[in-house]
Amino acid sequence: MSGSLPSPVQQGGAADRVPPGRAALPVAIVGAGPVGAVAALALAARGVEAQLFDARAPAAGKPDRRAIALSWGTRLALDQLGVWTRIGRADPINRVSVSERGAFGSLEFTREDLGTPALGYVVDYGDLTRACAHALEVAAIRTGWHTRVAAIEPGSEVLTLALAPEGEVSSRLEARCVVLADGAEGIDGGPAPERSARAYRQVALVGDVSSERFAPGRAYERFAGSGPLALLPRAGHHACVWVLEPDVAQRLLDAGPEALARALEAAAGPAFGAMRWLTPPTQVPLALRRAGRSPDPRIVPIGNAAQVLHPVAGQGFNLGVRDALGFAAAWPVHGSGRLPEADLLRALAGFARTRRADRVFTVAATDLIARLTAIDNPVAAAFRGLGLSAIDIVPRLRRRALEAMVFGAA
Numbered sequence: 170m171s172g173s174l175p176s177p178v179q180q181g182g183a184a185d186r187v188p189p190g191r192a193a194l195p196v197a198i199v200g201a202g203p204v205g206a207v208a209a210l211a212l213a214a215r216g217v218e219a220q221l222f223d224a225r226a227p228a229a230g231k232p233d234r235r236a237i238a239l240s241w242g243t244r245l246a247l248d249q250l251g252v253w254t255r256i257g258r259a260d261p262i263n264r265v266s267v268s269e270r271g272a273f274g275s276l277e278f279t280r281e282d283l284g285t286p287a288l289g290y291v292v293d294y295g296d297l298t299r300a301c302a303h304a305l306e307v308a309a310i311r312t313g314w315h316t317r318v319a320a321i322e323p324g325s326e327v328l329t330l331a332l333a334p335e336g337e338v339s340s341r342l343e344a345r346c347v348v349l350a351d352g353a354e355g356i357d358g359g360p361a362p363e364r365s366a367r368a369y370r371q372v373a374l375v376g377d378v379s380s381e382r383f384a385p386g387r388a389y390e391r392f393a394g395s396g397p398l399a400l401l402p403r404a405g406h407h408a409c410v411w412v413l414e415p416d417v418a419q420r421l422l423d424a425g426p427e428a429l430a431r432a433l434e435a436a437a438g439p440a441f442g443a444m445r446w447l448t449p450p451t452q453v454p455l456a457l458r459r460a461g462r463s464p465d466p467r468i469v470p471i472g473n474a475a476q477v478l479h480p481v482a483g484q485g486f487n488l489g490v491r492d493a494l495g496f497a498a499a500w501p502v503h504g505s506g507r508l509p510e511a512d513l514l515r516a517l518a519g520f521a522r523t524r525r526a527d528r529v530f531t532v533a534a535t536d537l538i539a540r541l542t543a544i545d546n547p548v549a550a551a552f553r554g555l556g557l558s559a560i561d562i563v564p565r566l567r568r569r570a571l572e573a574m575v576f577g578a579a
């Protein structure tokens with residue numbers, strides 16, 4: 170599957186260096202994951218030509234059974250860009266309950282608080298990436314699948330991408346600006362920004378669980394001692410993201426499904442009833458990763474390429490979508506002819522400026538929640554419970570927390 174305009178890569182791997190006299194591509198996007206795809210679709214909606222490259226196949230998604238929660242704000246954006254209706258299954262979140270196991274205090278949000286049909290939706294990551302690939306195809310956005318970007322070579326007027334469709338670099342493409350939407354993986358060659366990583370010394374156990382006590386449409390975030398436990402509503406069960414120390418997680422996995430179910434019940438507390446794992450959980454190591462300043466302002470990281478968050482508040486993809494939309498909105502509108510370099514650089518500086526507050530706040534808030542919820546003692550639990558109640562009863566705090574969760578902190 171590809172855009173109906175064949176990409177140069179798919180035209181037989183001929184050298185893609187733009188011929189003299191033809192302007193370089195305005196934007197090349199490395200990575201056609203959900204964030205790269207949203208950026209390309211949002212640029213296309215403004216009439217800006219972009220081409221994507223992804224090392225994987227379009228239908229492959231990732232071999233990853235992760236369910237992710239999309240906020241109402243993200244749903245609106247995906248709808249406008251033609252992705253939403255192509256997602257196989259999306260289960261609504263009508264209520265979010267945040268609570269501390271074994272301590273007083275909780276926080277509840279409902280769709281009535283927001284006045285929308287849902288607070289958000291839960292989708293499979295694989296469904297989402299397939300829907301994005303389909304929307305790219307329908308919008309005729311050129312997408313070089315099976316094509317790894319091996320390096321970015323800087324030049325005074327253009328950046329050159331070294332493309333490796335068969336593993337070896339066999340073609341090149343020139344662009345005025347390169348958006349890095351390559352997730353946490355990173356490109357080895359060229360002036361990409363440095364990426365720092367701080368491991369949380371935690372893993373997430375990800376799988377589907379059921380309990381008769383789960384309410385349909387209700388998402389739970391339970392602060393369960395050594396780390397948070399998220400339960401996201403699906404049809405007939407909940408998708409579980411349970412954060413634990415790596416050795417504890419491994420011990421539980423080794424002990425087998427029954428022991429794992431009893432441990433999950435103990436972590437959640439009696440209110441959640443008897444639980445059963447419907448799929449064997451997979452382990453995902455957790456780290457906070459951030460891209461530093463780009464050595465070339467025309468190379469712009471977005472989504473997980475810019476920041477990988479702890480999953481505690483379910484914000485990584487939602488933040489990436491806001492990056493992608495912000496990038497498209499910042500691209501300068503200009504008449505026919507070549508976009509002046511000064512206008513391009515001014516627009517990219519504007520993008521960085523307008524995205525700063527949301528990024529800094531969301532990274533800091535999720536990191537703080539991740540650290541606070543990892544402290545396993547009764548005093549910390551009591552303070553966490555009080556904190557939740559304080560947000561719940563102070564209308565201004567409550568509104569602010571809800572808006573940040575659904576629309577970001579910009």
Ligand SMILES: Cc1cc2nc3c(=O)[nH]c(=O)nc-3n(C[C@H](O)[C@H](O)[C@H](O)COP(=O)(O)OP(=O)(O)OC[C@H]3O[C@@H](n4cnc5c(N)ncnc54)[C@H](O)[C@@H]3O)c2cc1C
Pocket residue numbers: 199200201202203204205222223224225235236237238239294316317318319350351352353354355356373375410453471472473474480482483484485486487488489
């Ligand atoms: C357990 C867990 C639960 C989560 N839950 C939520 C949630 O509830 N809500 C939420 O908003 N977020 C959640 N997230 C985060 C969310 O999954 C990510 O933020 C999101 O998938 C990032 O999308 P992306 O497009 O930036 O990167 P990716 O999805 O990683 O896509 C990157 C793409 O780039 C391609 N690529 C990489 N390098 C190259 C190269 N050199 N050349 C060409 N292609 C390349 C890859 O093949 C891939 O397709 C969760 C994460 C985890 C781990």
